[in-house]
Amino acid sequence: MIRVNNLCKTVVTGGQELDILKGINFKIKAGESVAIVGASGAGKSTLLGLLAGLDDASSGDIILHEENLSLMNEDERAALRAKHVGFVFQSFQLLAGMTALENVMLPLELAGHRSPASTAKKFLDKVGLADRAGHYPRVLSGGEQQRVALARAFAVEPNILFADEPTGNLDEQTGQRIIDLLFELNKQSKTTLVLVTHELGLARRCERTLLMHDGLLTETPSDSDSSL
Template sequence: MIRAENLQKRVPMAGGELEILKGISLEIKSGETVAIVGASGSGKSTLLGLLAGLDEGSGGRVVIGDTDLSQLDEDGRAVFRGREVGFVFQSFQLLPALTALENVMLPLELKGQGDAREQASHYLERVELSARTSHYPRQLSGGEQQRVAIARAFAARPAILFADEPTGNLDTRTGAHIIDLLFELNQQEGTTLVLVTHDLQLAQRCQRRLVLEAGELVEGD
């Protein structure tokens, strides 16, 4: 389970501070699919980053399972993310010097997993990219790059998958295919899925929607 308690985020700026999140409290159960929605600048991506342990809050705390992220330093959070969390980003975040297979293998190798190549090949097959394993990101379409990113995220068998605008750089048809693939794999793996999106079609596929407005949680269903 993910629990945020009075989560705040402020950043310094000329003449004072900018308050991005204003005391967010929420709970997400294991296995749930949850969409965080809201207008641009409402704090969606900031909230996702804090829930995932990519950033530290200015106040409050995030607890995942029995782990209080506020009690971990940067290295401790990195170890926790490597063990428990997967990511899918709008910009794909693939390493250009690595092939599709090597991009998926990398987090598995960093964990010391001995069957990294076999596991990576398996998940690339599941996202229908068996014929593209030796291709570099520049040789792949946007949709194919996002499928590699999804394979990389699921290959590590995370308990939680965070996705930030996973269809944001894709055309409507490709985005719809990515949505289907993401939810199909998520259902098969039983992963908790938390995503940020402005795509209402994508948000409606989730079990719950959390609506942010100017850094405050104004609605949840």
């Protein structure tokens, strides 16, 4: 489902080159759940953005759903994401001028879904927000906004779901509810799940844990807390 070969990412800051990713190699099988952990600034979110085709690598290959992202332009990567990828952000990324229902409908409409409204309603119901469908993000709590974001991500029935610190802006109790919901929806959909997290409980729920350190990625036991 995902294959990464000698992936590198270098940026220029203060007139000097900074190597964020240094020749990373790994594979993720279809249906797996994988946590990427490591210290702040280690490059976890950079890697996730590259895997989702939201940014360009400096070198190396990312094979996503049998397509090589490095050989695709921005429009082609966007089309691939629309068809196969869901993304959940720490900051929710809901559109303020749209209701919860409209936010969930948007990617469905972009993908040319036949019945975006009914599908969006179904997934809002799955996350327990059927009665909040007509509300705008500004009147929803952080937990409710993240549940809308989960509904939006899963509504397109992606083959792969990327989540970047999905509980980072939530209190512990609300975060735990979001974690439970994330894995419940993931199990129902049989979606490949790749997430970045500092949360020990969230990483332990995944089948594998990959540790990002000094631009490199290594496998670590999922029950280890040394990297969080």
